[in-house]
Amino acid sequence: MEESLKFCGGRKYKGLAGKIACNIFFEPSTRTQYSFLVAQQKVGMGAIDFDVDSSSLQKNESFYDTIKTFDSLGTDVLIIRHSKNEYYKNLIGKISTPIINAGDGTGNHPTQSLLDILTIEQEFGSLKGLEISIIGDISHSRVAHTNFEIMSRFGAKVFTSGPKEYSERNMNFVNFKEAISRSDVVIMLRVQRERHSSRLGVTDEEYNEKYGLNSRNLKFMKKDSIIMHPGPVNRNVEISGDLMEIDKSRISKQVRNGVFVRMAVLKYILEE
Numbered sequence: 001m002e003e004s005l006k007f008c009g010g011r012k013y014k015g016l017a018g019k020i021a022c023n024i025f026f027e028p029s030t031r032t033q034y035s036f037l038v039a040q041q042k043v044g045m046g047a048i049d050f051d052v053d054s055s056s057l058q059k060n061e062s063f064y065d066t067i068k069t070f071d072s073l074g075t076d077v078l079i080i081r082h083s084k085n086e087y088y089k090n091l092i093g094k095i096s097t098p099i100i101n102a103g104d105g106t107g108n109h110p111t112q113s114l115l116d117i118l119t120i121e122q123e124f125g126s127l128k129g130l131e132i133s134i135i136g137d138i139s140h141s142r143v144a145h146t147n148f149e150i151m152s153r154f155g156a157k158v159f160t161s162g163p164k165e166y167s168e169r170n171m172n173f174v175n176f177k178e179a180i181s182r183s184d185v186v187i188m189l190r191v192q193r194e195r196h197s198s199r200l201g202v203t204d205e206e207y208n209e210k211y212g213l214n215s216r217n218l219k220f221m222k223k224d225s226i227i228m229h230p231g232p233v234n235r236n237v238e239i240s241g242d243l244m245e246i247d248k249s250r251i252s253k254q255v256r257n258g259v260f261v262r263m264a265v266l267k268y269i270l271e272e
């Protein structure tokens, strides 16, 4: 809570009693969906968790009509995750309820980026001058896209690494060993098999050996560097399970910070 207050500028927190949030997730989620739910309860709001499978989407109602319905119901904020990049573009100007993007396809994941920045700032004070590597399935990762842009804007030198097949132009690609050995922050990414049209052609063990963090390559990391991962994790693929809770890991802290950041975002949008 203290951290949340600090993030909100230190003003006395009044709560959002009487407001109602609706969490509308068209893709699976544990961290984002439930940390929004925890955040909503901590700030005193009502919360609805929309269930796609028991909704009128099953009677062929469209995405647009579903969102328009919640707009008409008088909910105060919609938290939406959808597989379509920029799903929100068709809604702009047509609904009056604020939308928080909880992840759009391979596009962006803004609140993940905010919690990642908070975690890094708690560690190093600022992102300015830090070297940060984002490693793994870059092209399918909304976290990579948002973090690359925002962390660069905050003054970090941001690199990407991992399989060439998943790399992207103009994202400072370096080889894996260089990435882990020069970085203050190493952000490992999940291999997003559900978004792949063809297999990479390596086993999980081979992936871990070439592009994953493991006890053999951990020694190349800088002494005070930290490991992050947005989750969910494919244990023993992009990171070995035995590294998940070592001193360098901030993975659980990221999840904790997710609640504070989402409380702050709700407050920023809704407090009168």
Ligand code: CP
Binding pocket: 028, 029, 030, 031, 032, 033, 103, 112, 230, 231, 232
């Ligand atoms: N980091 C993240 O978005 O995790 P979930 O998919 O579990 O929400």
